[in-house]
Amino acid sequence: MSFSKIKEALTGLKSLAIGLGLTGQAFCAENVTVIYPKEQVDNLSTYRGPVELVGKDDAPEVPKCVACGVCGKACPSNCLTILSPIPVKEGEIISSPAQMGPAPQKGAKGPGQFILDFSLCSLCGQCVKACAHKALRYSNNPYLVGYNREDFRFDLIERLRKRSRD
Amino acid sequence: MNAFLLFIAHPAARIILWLVLMFAFIGFNGLILVWVERKVAAYVQRRPGPLHVGPQGLLQPLADAIKLMGKQLVTPVAGDKMLFWAAPLLAFAPVTVCFLPMPFEGRFNPLPMNLGLVLILAFSGLGVVSLCLAGWGSNNKWSLLGAARAVAQSVAYEVPLLLSVMAVAICAGSLDLYAIVRHQGAWPWQWYAMKNPLAFFIFLVCAVAETNRAPFDLPEAESELTAGFHTEYSGMGFGLFFLAEYANMVIVAGVAAALFLGGFQGPLLPGVWWYLLKIYSILFFIIWLRWTFPRVRFDQLLNISWKWLTPLALLDFALAVVVAGFRSIK
Numbered sequence: 075m076s077f078s079k080i081k082e083a084l085t086g087l088k089s090l091a092i093g094l095g096l097t098g099q100a101f102c103a104e105n106v107t108v109i110y111p112k113e114q115v116d117n118l119s120t121y122r123g124p125v126e127l128v129g130k131d132d133a134p135e136v137p138k139c140v141a142c143g144v145c146g147k148a149c150p151s152n153c154l155t156i157l158s159p160i161p162v163k164e165g166e167i168i169s170s171p172a173q174m175g176p177a178p179q180k181g182a183k184g185p186g187q188f189i190l191d192f193s194l195c196s197l198c199g200q201c202v203k204a205c206a207h208k209a210l211r212y213s214n215n216p217y218l219v220g221y222n223r224e225d226f227r228f229d230l231i232e233r234l235r236k237r238s239r240d
Numbered sequence: 241m242n243a244f245l246l247f248i249a250h251p252a253a254r255i256i257l258w259l260v261l262m263f264a265f266i267g268f269n270g271l272i273l274v275w276v277e278r279k280v281a282a283y284v285q286r287r288p289g290p291l292h293v294g295p296q297g298l299l300q301p302l303a304d305a306i307k308l309m310g311k312q313l314v315t316p317v318a319g320d321k322m323l324f325w326a327a328p329l330l331a332f333a334p335v336t337v338c339f340l341p342m343p344f345e346g347r348f349n350p351l352p353m354n355l356g357l358v359l360i361l362a363f364s365g366l367g368v369v370s371l372c373l374a375g376w377g378s379n380n381k382w383s384l385l386g387a388a389r390a391v392a393q394s395v396a397y398e399v400p401l402l403l404s405v406m407a408v409a410i411c412a413g414s415l416d417l418y419a420i421v422r423h424q425g426a427w428p429w430q431w432y433a434m435k436n437p438l439a440f441f442i443f444l445v446c447a448v449a450e451t452n453r454a455p456f457d458l459p460e461a462e463s464e465l466t467a468g469f470h471t472e473y474s475g476m477g478f479g480l481f482f483l484a485e486y487a488n489m490v491i492v493a494g495v496a497a498a499l500f501l502g503g504f505q506g507p508l509l510p511g512v513w514w515y516l517l518k519i520y521s522i523l524f525f526i527i528w529l530r531w532t533f534p535r536v537r538f539d540q541l542l543n544i545s546w547k548w549l550t551p552l553a554l555l556d557f558a559l560a561v562v563v564a565g566f567r568s569i570k
Contacts, residue, residue: 083548090533093532093533094529094532096532097284097528097531097532098528100283100285100286101283101284103286104286105283105286105287105288106286106287107286107287107288109288109291
């Protein structure tokens with residue numbers, strides 16, 4: 075039983091006391107959780123919900139998106155599908171986001187369809203990071219529910235319109 | 241009224257009355273402690289805890305108990321049926337005996353004896369046999385490992401526990417809990433916790449280890465052994481182990497309160513309230529420990545006992561002998 079062992083034991087005892095103090099403080103502190111149906115949390119600024127389109131400043135129902143397709147390329151799980159605004163032929167559309175590149179038609183500055191398959195998304199945020207126009211952001215509704223898989227295939231343009239109407 | 245007093249005067253009647261009272265107390269205390277445990281856990285983790293059954297969730301343990309009683313009792317096919325079902329009963333039975341010499345109130349002693357402390361130590365030692373039987377009878381590797389751990393742990397911590405208890409008993413000159421309590425006063429500086437803080441510390445650590453509570457809950461370590469010795473128990477089989485654990489906690493807290501905190505002695509209030517207050521303060525502390533410290537490793541557990549607590553307790557015991565010896569010469 076050397077002197078250093080005793081010193082080690084004493085520091086150990088001290089840290090045990092500090093630990094008790096910490097939990098004691100937490101015991102007396104206020105709760106941080108809320109009981110959901112009665113109360114709701116309000117600190118959602120950093121919450122990551124499924125991504126949504128950002129509307130233009132002057133026209134909130136029109137997405138800022140220029141349909142460049144970079145977000146779709148950046149997505150590791152392929153959950154974003156950005157479709158060309160005008161069908162090339164009747165019933166035929168350019169469907170692969172990887173082929174999109176710059177806007178395929180002259181004058182086309184927005185997506186025809188912007189589909190997010192949330193059932194594949196892991197909320198990694200690569201799409202939000204990749205977007206040069208800041209046209210994508212996280213939504214902040216933590217109470218998202220659905221009855222089946224299809225409920226999580228979001229038409230983001232539709233959702234943007236609905237949001238700007240409300 | 242006279243007939244009742246005569247009835248009370250008979251020792252057998254007093255013991256029966258006391259045991260019935262204690263059964264009720266153990267059951268009620270189990271419910272309260274489960275609630276306290278869950279509330280303390282919740283507040284330490286800064287959440288509200290049980291809320292919806294009864295006011296502040298007070299009836300939640302009752303709902304749990306009804307659920308436990310309604311469950312099917314499953315016996316492992318390859319297990320030893322006799323041992324398997326004897327174990328929970330054996331875990332619970334000695335607990336009630338341990339309440340007999342507990343000094344709840346100075347004026348009422350259900351069974352006057354001068355070896356109350358020894359009775360408690362002897363019968364609380366039986367608890368580990370039930371864990372051993374449960375582990376063996378279950379025919380399950382986790383149960384068996386849990387049982388082996390329980391036995392090793394119990395053997396290791398019984399030694400410093402007994403030494404720290406003996407240090408106090410030597411100073412008080414008695415093994416009767418009532419006499420030891422009377423030897424202390426109503427105020428904290430008259431308590432053995434102040435006169436012999438090392439013994440109090442050793443007793444508390446050993447008490448937590450003997451009742452298999454975190455951070456010494458290795459026999460039932462969830463993350464390593466599923467549930468240790470009670471992995472295979474369902475319904476009230478598990479319920480009895482659970483109840484016995486909480487009753488054991490009350491016993492060690494009761495012994496600690498009597499030995500070190502002046503038991504039923506205290507100003508103004510009747511003794512029983514002081515005793516309960518002291519018991520529940522210690523219980524709160526034990527629960528607080530559980531939600532603060534992570535579980536120790538098995539080699540650490542045994543090292544703490546054999547390398548630290550046992551030598552320290554021996555030293556403390558020797559000092560107590562010297563002090564008590566000088567006092568008796570004077």
